[in-house]
Each structure stands twice: as structure tokens, then as C-alpha cells.
Amino acid sequence: MGILADVRLFMIKKPEKVEIENCTMISTSPLSNQDILRVEGLKKYFPVRRGFFQNVIGWIKAVDGVELSIGRHKTLGLVGESGCGKSTIGQLILKLIDPDGGRIMYRDKEITRLSQGEIKPLRKEMQIIFQDPFGSLNPRMTVGQSIDEGLRVLHMKGHNERSERVEELMQMVGISPGAADRYPHEFSGGQRQRIGIARALSVEPSLIICDEPVSALDVSIRSQIINLLKELQDSLGLSYLFISHDLTVVGYISDSIAVMYLGQIMEYGPAGVLYDNPLHPYTVALLSAIPEPDPDDRRELKALKGEVPSPFNPPPGCKFQGRCPFVEKRCREEDVAFYQVGDGHAVRCWKVAGG
Amino acid sequence: MENNKSNIDMELETPVVGQVKSRKRELLRLLKENKLAFIGLIIFVIFFITALLGLLLTSGKEPVFDPSMVRLQEKLLPPLASPHLESLRPHEVPKTGVYVFGTDDLGRDVFARMLQGAWVSLTVGFVAVGIAVLVGLFMGGIAGYFGQKYIGLDHIIVVLLFSTGATLSLTGKSFTGFIVIVIDLAFVFSLALIRWKSRKSRYFKWLDLLRKKTLSIDTLIMRVVDIMLCFPSFFLILTVVALLPASIYNIMIVIGLTSWMGTTRFVRAEFLSLREQDFVTAARALGVNDYRIIFRHMIPNAIAPVLVSATIGIATAILTEAGLSFLGFGVPPPNATWGNILSDGKRFIFDAPWLTFIPGFAILLVVLSFNLFGEGLRDIMNPKLRERH
Numbered sequence: 001m002g003i004l005a006d007v008r009l010f011m012i013k014k015p016e017k018v019e020i021e022n023c024t025m026i027s028t029s030p031l032s033n034q035d036i037l038r039v040e041g042l043k044k045y046f047p048v049r050r051g052f053f054q055n056v057i058g059w060i061k062a063v064d065g066v067e068l069s070i071g072r073h074k075t076l077g078l079v080g081e082s083g084c085g086k087s088t089i090g091q092l093i094l095k096l097i098d099p100d101g102g103r104i105m106y107r108d109k110e111i112t113r114l115s116q117g118e119i120k121p122l123r124k125e126m127q128i129i130f131q132d133p134f135g136s137l138n139p140r141m142t143v144g145q146s147i148d149e150g151l152r153v154l155h156m157k158g159h160n161e162r163s164e165r166v167e168e169l170m171q172m173v174g175i176s177p178g179a180a181d182r183y184p185h186e187f188s189g190g191q192r193q194r195i196g197i198a199r200a201l202s203v204e205p206s207l208i209i210c211d212e213p214v215s216a217l218d219v220s221i222r223s224q225i226i227n228l229l230k231e232l233q234d235s236l237g238l239s240y241l242f243i244s245h246d247l248t249v250v251g252y253i254s255d256s257i258a259v260m261y262l263g264q265i266m267e268y269g270p271a272g273v274l275y276d277n278p279l280h281p282y283t284v285a286l287l288s289a290i291p292e293p294d295p296d297d298r299r300e301l302k303a304l305k306g307e308v309p310s311p312f313n314p315p316p317g318c319k320f321q322g323r324c325p326f327v328e329k330r331c332r333e334e335d336v337a338f339y340q341v342g343d344g345h346a347v348r349c350w351k352v353a354g355g
Numbered sequence: 356m357e358n359n360k361s362n363i364d365m366e367l368e369t370p371v372v373g374q375v376k377s378r379k380r381e382l383l384r385l386l387k388e389n390k391l392a393f394i395g396l397i398i399f400v401i402f403f404i405t406a407l408l409g410l411l412l413t414s415g416k417e418p419v420f421d422p423s424m425v426r427l428q429e430k431l432l433p434p435l436a437s438p439h440l441e442s443l444r445p446h447e448v449p450k451t452g453v454y455v456f457g458t459d460d461l462g463r464d465v466f467a468r469m470l471q472g473a474w475v476s477l478t479v480g481f482v483a484v485g486i487a488v489l490v491g492l493f494m495g496g497i498a499g500y501f502g503q504k505y506i507g508l509d510h511i512i513v514v515l516l517f518s519t520g521a522t523l524s525l526t527g528k529s530f531t532g533f534i535v536i537v538i539d540l541a542f543v544f545s546l547a548l549i550r551w552k553s554r555k556s557r558y559f560k561w562l563d564l565l566r567k568k569t570l571s572i573d574t575l576i577m578r579v580v581d582i583m584l585c586f587p588s589f590f591l592i593l594t595v596v597a598l599l600p601a602s603i604y605n606i607m608i609v610i611g612l613t614s615w616m617g618t619t620r621f622v623r624a625e626f627l628s629l630r631e632q633d634f635v636t637a638a639r640a641l642g643v644n645d646y647r648i649i650f651r652h653m654i655p656n657a658i659a660p661v662l663v664s665a666t667i668g669i670a671t672a673i674l675t676e677a678g679l680s681f682l683g684f685g686v687p688p689p690n691a692t693w694g695n696i697l698s699d700g701k702r703f704i705f706d707a708p709w710l711t712f713i714p715g716f717a718i719l720l721v722v723l724s725f726n727l728f729g730e731g732l733r734d735i736m737n738p739k740l741r742e743r744h
Binding site: 091094096119120123124126127128130131132135136137138139140141146149150153154196199200202203 | 632633634636637638639640641642643644647651652655656
């Protein structure tokens with residue numbers, strides 16, 4: 001790292017402000033054929049209902065105008081605290097829930113408004129890996145059946161070919177194929193996570209949403225799974241959306257990183273740039289919270305005060321205003337735009353961007 | 356790459372100790388350790404075999420044990436009494452040689468009647484609970500899986516019109532009923548046509564009123580369950596049975612249709628929690644359809660508590676049937692059930708106590724065994740209540 005150390009002088013040398021649309025819209029990078037997935041202004045509001053007639057009394061803005069793009073064979077890390085809407089984004093992209101606004105483009109095809117029937121051919125393009133290795137496999141199905149299910153429902157192969165494919169997949173993720181007749185409770189957490197990966201790979205997807213795939217694992221197994229994911233990316237040409245709250249893991253696997261807070265992307269940039277030169281106060285705080293293995297290299301811990309506020313009817317202005325150490329009057333009044341501050345580096349803060 | 360592979364191998368070699376036992380064998384072991392449940396299971400198996408034998412031995416043209424053979428000269432004999440061979444024709448002599456459970460006031464062999472009654476109790480228990488479980492699974496499954504969908508005003512109108520038409524045609528006014536159903540179908544068809552042709556037209560703006568969401572499916576089903584639970588079920592069954600012609604099948608159906616509410620609540624709760632599980636999300640991401648998700652992923656995982664409550668439900672159904680027969684609303688004579696043997700016997704409780712005690716004890720034993728087995732099954736299936744080994 002340390003590629004762009006000179007940008008640390010950002011407080012002196014103010015970066016150029018690039019504002020494409022009034023408040024939320026900005027392209028993190030121009031639409032190119034290199035992108036496998038693009039998300040523009042994505043919104044998901046959950047209604048809050050109260051009372052006998054279940055009247056809607058407000059909205060939880062789980063995802064509130066998110067821009068993302070994932071390059072082909074690349075990994076985008078999505079970082080944020082619990083409850084900031086990371087997993088909701090994953091489910092929106094997979095069309096497991098319907099978005100309330102914005103666009104999702106997969107390989108230049110808009111999939112935002114597709115019905116469940118129309119999305120079916122695309123099911124084999126995008127898959128998901130889950131956090132909890134204990135909840136992600138059906139306890140009443142053998143792991144072979146679990147891996148086989150996608151092939152079966154998408155009518156991809158004949159019976160014998162399918163069982164061959166299951167064996168091949170199990171080998172690919174490092175589980176002995178003889179274990180296909182076993183049930184999930186007979187495996188350890190790491191092994192189950194491998195089986196979950198095999199299931200996702202069964203339909204030969206191009207994009208895999210990794211929803212905190214290593215957060216529930218031991219540190220030793222964590223690195224094995226990460227290495228397995230990287231290896232599979234190289235051999236199969238996969239793209240990942242890697243959702244996590246762990247910045248070290250994300251920094252290791254990702255090509256670019258998006259930092260999320262309360263349903264909005266706060267900062268976006270190539271992994272190296274973001275680590276060496278975090279601009280947004282939130283990113284700075286997150287990075288300073290990473291434990292440093294070297295005891296001599298102590299840094300100032302810029303711990304944030306307070307907790308993530310409820311996304312239920314948040315006040316106008318910057319989402320981060322309640323916890324930002326540099327908050328000013330303007331932050332409480334205006335919605336903040338996404339400012340381009342460098343090559344593929346954008347930040348949602350007018351102060352650091354010099355707006 | 357090389358380094359990676361060795362890591363993978365390393366993890367593969369980590370043995371999974373003590374988990375190789377199959378699930379069924381594990382359940383059997385736990386069942387054996389739970390003494391009361393095991394006793395319950397044994398009594399249940401004995402009862403099952405007895406009932407099957409009872410059906411075979413007491414039915415047909417010339418049954419081995421004829422439960423309806425009247426021998427007035429042999430009335431009210433105590434258990435294990437020998438028949439008076441001189442006064443009986445050869446085919447009237449019981450095949451066991453003695454009256455194992457004595458005879459009743461008409462000289463009928465109580466043993467034969469108990470055998471016949473066992474089959475009645477068994478079928479009533481299983482069919483009634485089968486109906487209850489099926490209805491409960493269906494209603495609970497819909498409430499849990501599709502419960503968040505809303506019922507529109509148009510749905511209510513369509514259903515109301517249809518049921519009015521159906522009721523009219525079934526109660527004799529078939530022509531009026533037919534007209535109402537035709538109007539209903541025309542309504543459905545025109546609504547669909549208007550929606551398809553001119554969705555955006557402002558002339559049909561008022562139609563949005565018909566789409567107004569009234570209440571969710573979940574609310575509808577669960578409130579029906581609450582209402583059903585408000586009735587004291589035994590008296591509800593009594594009322595319905597009094598209105599219907601007396602028959603064993605009516606009793607089974609009525610008991611079944613008044614005891615599905617518990618299962619519905621169980622299944623709904625299980626479905627609500629299972630729906631949020633990651634493996635269901637994974638299945639949906641793979642494009643698995645609702646039908647397969649429900650039958651392959653949800654029901655196998657939701658069935659355990661349902662089976663437990665069904666086991667206890669069988670005991671309740673047997674008891675209810677016995678109670679109905681005792682009150683004279685049950686299976687019509689000459690068919691014997693444990694309830695009406697008990698009921699007939701109560702007039703002679705001081706002269707012939709075995710007529711009440713034998714069926715009473717049989718009911719007690721079977722109901723108790725089902726309850727014990729059900730409770731044991733619940734403990735076994737709930738790992739939190741399991742003792743640590």
C-alpha cells in the first residue's frame with residue numbers, strides 16, 4: 001500500500017468538486033463494458049405500521065440512494081456497521097425483494113422491474129453465500145441434495161451428469177465427494193461454508209454476493225475460506241460483492257471498497273486509495289478501529305461516540321451528522337452530494353471534498 | 356495455490372468426532388432412555404395390533420368373535436366365567452372357551468365388543484387427527500408463507516357472490532344460484548379485462564377502490580382460529596353431531612374439523628421463522644418455486660412439533676369419541692365402541708362393575724400411553740430440554 005500517500009495533503013490541496021446531479025446521483029465510474037453489475041440510486045423503504053388498521057406511520061430507509069458498480073472478475077467490498085443496509089442491498093440485487101426506486105443493471109440489461117418469472121433465467125448468473133453456516137443449509141437435506149437443488153430446478157443437466165457435477169463441485173471447494181450423503185449437522189462450520197459455496201457455484205454464476213461469508217468463522221478457517229474464494233475467482237472468473245463489517249478482510253480481498261452508513265454510500269474508492277487516504281470522517285473512524293498487530297505502531301483511536309441511529313424517519317441533511325466530530329450547521333440542513341475526489345474515489349462529505 | 360490446497364486438506368482431516376451416528380438411531384436411543392415415553396410407545400403398539408386383530412376377528416359374515424351375538428340366558432356373567440354349554444348352540448359358544456371380560460346385560464361377549472371398539476377408537480383417533488393436521492398444515496402454511504399478502508375488496512366481493520350462489524343452488528333454488536354464479540364469473544372476467552386493457556385510463560380510476568387492501572391473509576386466518584378456539588369444543592361437537600345423522604364418519608370429520616387450530620398456530624409460527632432462514636433465501640436465489648420450497652424446505656423442518664401435538668391430539672380425539680358415545684351421540688348401535696360399552700354398563704355398576712371398569716381402564720391406558728409418548732417425543736425432539744450426556 002502507500003500508493004497515493006501524497007493525497008494525504010488533502011486538507012491543503014483541495015480536490016476538485018464534481019457534482020453530476022443535485023444531491024444523490026453521481027457515477028462512481030463511467031458506465032463501461034467492464035462492469036458486470038451497476039446499481040443506480042437504489043432505494044428500499046420498509047413501511048412501519050401501527051395500530052389496529054395497520055396504518056403506515058413512517059418509513060425505514062434501509063437503502064436510500066445507493067450507487068455501486070462491480071467490475072468483471074473484480075471484487076467490491078461493502079463495509080458498514082450492523083443495520084446499515086448492506087444485506088438489504090444484496091437481497092435487492094438478487095431480486096429477492098423488490099426495490100422502491102433506482103435501477104439495477106446486470107450486464108447492461110435492466111433487471112429492476114423484472115417479475116419473478118422473468119428473472120428466472122438470470123438466477124443462474126447471480127448467487128449468494130451467507131454468513132451463518134448453520135442456518136444456510138437445510139438440516140433435513142443431505143449436502144449432496146442441497147448442492148444439487150439448483151441444477152435440478154433449472155433443469156441444467158440429466159440425472160447422472162448432475163451427480164457427477166455435485167462431486168466435481170465438492171472437490172472444487174475442498175470437501176471429499178464421498179460426503180455427499182451426509183447431513184449438514186455432521187460438518188463443521190468451515191466445511192458447511194464450503195458446501196454453501198459449492199451450492200452457489202453449482203449453477204455457474206458470474207456474480208456472487210458474499211453476505212458476510214467469514215464473519216461467523218474462526219480466524220484460522222476464515223483465511224482458508226477467503227483464499228478459497230480468491231482461488232475460485234481466479235479459476236472461474238467470478239465477480240464478488242463482498243459484504244462485511246470487517247475492514248481487514250475486505251481490504252484483503254477487495255479491488256474497490258464502498259463504505260456504507262445508514263443506507264447510503266459514504267465513501268467509495270479503490271481499496272489501496274481508501275486505506276491510505278480515507279477522507280470521510282466515518283471511514284477514518286472505521287479504519288482507526290482496526291486492531292494493529294504491531295504494538296509499537298500505536299495510532300490514535302478515533303472512536304465514534306454514540307450508536308447508529310435508527311433509520312426510522314432520519315432528520316434531513318447528512319446521515320452521519322449525529323456522530324460526526326466535525327458537524328456544522330450546513331450538515332444538518334442540506335443533503336450531501338457525492339463528490340469525486342480522485343480517480344474512482346468519491347466521498348459523501350462536502351467538508352473534506354471542499355464543496 | 357499450493358499453500359491453499361494444503362490448508363483445505365488440513366481442514367478436511369479434522370475429524371468430525373461422534374457425529375457419524377445416524378439421526379434415526381440417535382432418536383431411538385433417546386427414546387429408549389426416556390422410560391415413560393418408551394412404555395407409552397409399547398402400549399401404543401400393542402393397542403395398534405389389538406385394534407387390527409379386532410377388525411379382522413369381529414367383522415365378516417362369520418366372525419371369530421361376534422360382538423353382536425345376544426345370549427339372554429348368559430347375561431351379566433363376570434370375567435373369566437365359563438359359558439353354560441348345555442343351554443347354548445355350538446356356534447354361540449365363545450371361541451376363547453370362557454368369557455374373558457364377562458358378558459353384558461344382553462349376554463353379549465364384552466371381549467368381542469372391546470375388540471371391535473378398539474378399531475373404532477383407533478380409526479377415530481387417526482382419521483380425526485389426520486384431518487386436523489391436514490387442515491392445520493394447509494391453513495398454517497398459508498398464513499405463515501403467504502400471510503403478508505393482502506385481500507382486496509374485489510376478492511371479498513367475488514367470494515361472497517360465489518358462496519351465495521353455491522348456497523342457493525345447494526338449497527334448492529338452483530336457478531337463482533346459477534344466475535348469481537354467472538354474475539360472479541362475469542364480474543371476475545370484466546375486472547380482468549378492464550385491468551388488462553386500460554390500466555392507466557382515468558375512466559376506470561374508481562376501480563382502484565376495489566383494490567383497496569382490507570386485511571392480510573394472516574390476520575384473516577389467525578382471527579378465524581381465535582374465534583374457533585373461543586367455542587368450548589366438546590359442546591360445539593355435541594351440537595354439530597346432534598344435527599348430523601349419527602355415523603362414525605361424521606364423528607371423525609367433526610372432531611377433525613374442530614381441532615385443527617392448535618396445528619395451525621404451530622405451523623404458522625414455524626413457517627414464519629423458517630421463511631427468514633438462510634437456506635430458504637438460498638433456495639429462492641436458485642429460483643426454486645414456492646411449491647418446492649414449502650414441501651422440500653419448510654414442511655420437513657416444521658413437522659416435528661406438529662407430530663408431537665398430533666400424538667396428544669389422538670388421545671384427545673379418542674377421549675372425545677368415548678365421551679360422545681357415552682352421552683349417546685356417538686356411533687349408533689349395534690356397533691360397539693368403548694364409550695357406549697361404558698355407557699351401557701353404568702346402569703349395572705353395582706351388579707356388574709366390569710362393564711364400566713374394563714372399557715374405562717382401556718380408555719385410560721390408551722390415552723395415557725399416547726400422552727406419555729407425545730410428551731416424550733417433544734422432549735426428544737427439543738434439544739434444549741434434552742439432558743446432557
